[in-house]
Amino acid sequence: MRYLSQTVLAATLVAAAAFPATVSAQESYEGGAPRNPGAEELGATTDTFLMEDGEAIYNAVCSGCHQPQGQGAVGAATYPPLALNPRLQGGQYPAWIVINGMGAMPAFDKWLSDGQIVEVVTYIQQNFANDFVDHPTAEMISDIRESAAADARATAGAREGNE
């Protein structure tokens, strides 16, 4: 039962990420560079996530794309495996991707708190046959968020300068 409901939720998230933006999602692009439209689409259909445990966050938010055992998948996009993935050795890289998104992966900066990102990154670093101990800290998460915001401001400023 637990498995079924998580699967349905994960499938809903993936479907949400595939649909075009709603009006409210479009409005929220104003004044900033849309780094990753997928996040807005995902956010248009869900409140911020409430679960606090890394495993629960992974199952609700990430497993629909990266699969329940982190094995990845090839479908509408290529979802890289997180299992036995040496790029997860340091916490900075996976934390950066969760915050900023990348390609077909939505940015989760608005939908996960600092603590939730620490939890979910720690979870993927320690599961799926991974055994990495260099976990992100809440301070690292807020630094990544600040530099992403500064980048967005710089992009918006450069655009205004060109008009």
Ligand code: HEC
């Ligand atoms: C909508 C599908 C989707 C969801 C949901 C998703 N991802 Fe991803 N993720 C991707 C795709 C696609 C890539 C590859 C992006 C690229 O290389 O362009 C990726 C890449 C990554 C990478 C980099 C892997 C590597 O080898 O470089 C990490 C780490 C990652 N995701 C973690 C997560 C975590 C943690 C979550 C949940 C908080 C999550 N992802 C949710 C689709 C998703």
